[in-house]
Amino acid sequence: MIRLRNIRFSYNSRFVLNGLDLDVDRGDRIGLVGPNGSGKTTLCHIIMGLLAPVAGSVEIFGKKRVTEADFKEIRGKLGFLFQDADDQLFCPTVLEDVAFGPLNMGKPPEEAKRIVSSTLDSLKLTGFEDRITYQLSGGEKRLVSLATVLAMEPEVLILDEPTSGLDEQTTERLIEILKQSDLTYILISHDREFVQQTTNRIMRIKDGILVEDDTERTGPTAGIGNFTH
């Protein structure tokens, strides 16, 4: 579904991504780990078309994506959850925020409202429609942000540190939600336990390229292409 080849990206002449390759196939659940500043978020922004790589090719859903118009086509199918929920939630009420994506996709208002309530139900946020977004708690904000992304019915989900600032209970809920979904996703996290519970492949960025992270794997099933969940 996503194929990156030889991606290079630099900040102030320092290459954070230097010849990076990545293949994401249907059903993959990839955890991206690694120190701060190693380029994890940059990589996700490149996949979403928010940043343009200096060199290399981005192929998503079987087509090369270069221009803004290329990415516009696919943004509904790639859901991106931002690090800070305040960046994601900008509408006054939960209803309007969750409906924002579906409406942009050209769904009529009545259908958008139906999508909102079923998405909220699936995240156990039933009845949140009229809540004011900036008055939600941190955990609620994160889950509502997730709802805004899921409401677009994406095929691939990209989550940038979904557990940062969440309490244990909400983290547990998030783990359950991800485990139960049949989505393909890439998630960035520093929370080892969370990554191990929710992904079937863990990678880290080392010297600008992706390497399989095997430090955490124990037992005979460890190894590339041989993951059980």
Place this chain on the structure above:
Amino acid sequence: MDIEEFALGSSFVHALDPRVKIIAALLFSLVVALNSHITTASIALVFPVVLILAAGISIKRVFFRLAVVNTFVLFLWAFLPFTYPGEVVFTLGPFAVHKQGLEYALLITLKSNTIVLTAIALLGTSKVFSLVHALSHMWVPDKLVHLFFFCFRYIHVIHEEYHRLVTAMKIRSFKPGTNMHTYKTYAYLVGMLLVRSFDRSGRIFAAMKCRGFRGKFYILHHYEMKRSDYLLAVSSAVLSAMLLVVR
């Protein structure tokens, strides 16, 4: 900081159509501002007072807001009666108090309070976002409406950011004084807020793009005029017309 402190409530004033409220408030304020007679200005004051009483909002908080406005009005009282030429009513030592000056100050006080009360009664009793929605239904240019909308949404976030920065300054025992260090620190504070807001706006725009934003906001709520809306529309129009004639 609570901009919407009067917006919670279930009175008929709260339930009025925000479009009618905006137009009624504009029209009425305009007529009040044009008026130049103390009697009509006093009569006009009755309209917002009745609405505020009907809305059942905290009178104490209303006075608190009026106090802010009247601080400015106080300056007029300090200067106008002494400087405006006219009949001398009495003298205070070397200063003469003029009748026209007193009347003028009173007129301004009445008018400004009436307009602020009207804004509280009509605009304050609607949520900011219903006003934003109403504006976008009223052929106000999209860009202006969006500007208003984002300002309000992110005032809270920037306010929180400001508090975080101030706390960060305090825990390192910053004490403001009249010196270069204080000025420099405050300049950094403002600069930091500016940079952070700028960064945030970039991230918000990216988040919106990721959700398929193409420069258009869709509106989910549509308004329908009720009987009470027509009542407000007609009564404010008649009242405004009367004030215009009487003056």
